[in-house]
Amino acid sequence: QLQLVESGGGLVQPGGSLRVSCVASGFTLGDIAIGWFRQVPGKEREGVACVSNSGGITKYADSVRGRFFISRGNVKNTVYLQMNSLKPEDTSVYYCAADPRAIYGCRLYESEYDYWGQGTQVTVSS
Secondary structure, eight states: OOEEEEEOOEEEOTTOOEEEEEEEESSOGGGSEEEEEEEOTTSOOEEEEEEOTTSOOEEEOTTTTTTEEEEEOSSTTEEEEEEOSOOGGGOEEEEEEEETTOSSSOOOOGGGOOEEOOOEEEEEOO
């Protein structure tokens, strides 16, 4: 069974950093484009960052570019989202998702992704 599990969320002060992780089971993350999304109650899910199946292409939402960084771990089935200079507006539930149909590159459209984790809460507050 294909499964994604996020971890690493928590409470952090504005300006702080946090790294969330996505671990896959049932398939190899290294062969698949992975995206990070976030959602707050009452709003649409927002694409934050994605990495291609090769790891050579990454994309970021304008709201996080230069502050967030997506990477593949040395452990092949792990993808990280490093979040720096966090702002209160970054508070959200963060989800990782897998797009097994992507052949080249990655996209930040929710509809492109077939498999989703359960999410991890990130709260930025003093």
